[in-house]
Amino acid sequence: xxxxxxxxxxxxxxxxxxxxxxxxxxxxxxxxxxxxxxxxxxxxxxxxxxxxxxxxxxxxxxxxxxxxxxxxxxxxxxxxxxxxxxxxxxxxxxxxxxxxxxxxxxxxxxxxxxxxxxxxxxxxxxxxxxxxxxxxxxxxxxxxxxxxxxxxxxxxxxxxxxxxxxxxxxxxxxxxxxxxxxxxxxxxxxxxxxxxxxxxxxxxxxxxxxx
Numbered sequence: 670x671x672x673x674x675x676x677x678x679x680x681x682x683x684x685x686x687x688x689x690x691x692x693x694x695x696x697x698x699x700x701x702x703x704x705x706x707x708x709x710x711x712x713x714x715x716x717x718x719x720x721x722x723x724x725x726x727x728x729x730x731x732x733x734x735x736x737x738x739x740x741x742x743x744x745x746x747x748x749x750x751x752x753x754x755x756x757x758x759x760x761x762x763x764x765x766x767x768x769x770x771x772x773x774x775x776x777x778x779x780x781x782x783x784x785x786x787x788x789x790x791x792x793x794x795x796x797x798x799x800x801x802x803x804x805x806x807x808x809x810x811x812x813x814x815x816x817x818x819x820x821x822x823x824x825x826x827x828x829x830x831x832x833x834x835x836x837x838x839x840x841x842x843x844x845x846x847x848x849x850x851x852x853x854x855x856x857x858x859x860x861x862x863x864x865x866x867x868x869x870x871x872x873x874x875x876x877x878x879x880x
Contacts, residue, residue, distance in 0.1 A: 696733055700726050706862050716761035723752050724811070725858050731804065732854030741800030741850045746807055753811045766861060768813030777817035778809030784821070801849045808857060815868075816860070822867050823856040824849070 707722035727749050735741050756762065757774075768774040782805040788796055809817045828847060835841035859865050 692733075696729065700729055703729060703858070703862075710862050710864075714763060716756075716759075717763045717766070720752070720756045720761065721766075721861050724749065725861055727752075728854035728857055732848075732851035735800070735848040735850035735854070739798070739846065739848055741798070741804055743800075743803070746800075746803050749807050750810070753807065766816065766864070767811060768816070770813075773813035774810045776809075776814040777812055778806050780814055781805040781809035781817040781821055797849050801853070804850050804853055808853065812857075819867055820853070820856050820860055823860065823865065824852045826867065827856055827859075828852050 703725040704722050707718055707725055711718040711721050727745060731741055731745050731749075734745075757768075762769060768777060782802050785797060785802045785805045789799060789802055808820060812820060828849075831852075832841065832847070835845070836843075
């Protein structure tokens, strides 16, 4: 409906006729595609598909806001935490992509958020904010230790690739701020929809599997 309204109104507000940024319908369209791709990836497991669709769309919103404003809203994090807890309470977890136990969730949150909190304290908040730490807590609880480690490494791999491209194009410098929450969100979406496992590709899967 929002996309149709945007097209019918010619990309302008109905009342004041001010132009509406193209980014908003693009986000709506991206959300629709994420629902579709979530179904294609996990449609055979209805409960998991619902959670993956919920989390990917939530992360789309978190990533978009962080990219634009370098802010991760507590309201979105609380919604993600509530959805994750309910999912686990009703026993819908799937060990292929999510944490399988409370201890694994605690280990994941401690690993993921612990590293980010240490960076936040060391840099006095200059390198990353508390919003990134809170997002890491949510992701660590949802995915457990091994999968959180995979997402953590994928996040920084994506950051490295994007930084190299932007530096090569002259669009960024060494002091350019990076929206880490957006990178984490992108890493999780890639992992959930493709099963991308950096440790399996690098031969480190057995190391983490034994921890």
